[in-house]
Amino acid sequence: MAQHVTDADFATEVLASDRPVLVDFWAEWCPPCKAMAPTIDELAETLAETVKIVKLDVDSNPGITVAYNVRSMPTLIVFKNGQPVDLKVGAGQSRVQLIKWLESHAA
Incomplete structure (x- = not known):
């Protein structure tokens, strides 16, 4: 199950992650x-x-939502080394497409 993050722990859980x-x-x-x-x-x-x-509830965490200019839900953003490197907006991706997309960033 995906971990839930907040404005308070975003830097620790996302930006400081080693993967x-x-x-x-x-x-x-x-x-x-x-x-x-x-x-x-x-x-x-x-x-x-x-x-x-991880999952971030935009209504409960407006600071991070505004900081990354998220305006549509769902928005999926991949972070590497503390920086956003790619994003997808909307729910149009299949499970297989998401796996390929994420594996390309994990390589």
């Missing part, structure tokens, strides 16, 4: 976010050795 981190910016009121949740949780377990996967 790539996928941050799922989501909201409780967002149907596509809810539809993607099982896939995100599964990927957190499947790819646990190579990619850290």
Whole structure:
């Protein structure tokens, strides 16, 4: 299951991570976010050795949401070495597409 992060622990859990981190910016009121949740949780377990996967509730954590200019949900941002390196907006990716995308950043 994907770990939940907040404005308070974002720097420690994401920016200081020694491996790539996928941050799922989501909201409780967002149907596509809810539809993607099982896939995100599964990927957190499947790819646990190579990619850290976390979720950030945009309504409860406006600081990080604004800092990375997240305006649509879901937004998936990959961080490497403390920097955002890639992003996808929306729920249009399949499980296989997400795995390939994340593995390309873990290599």
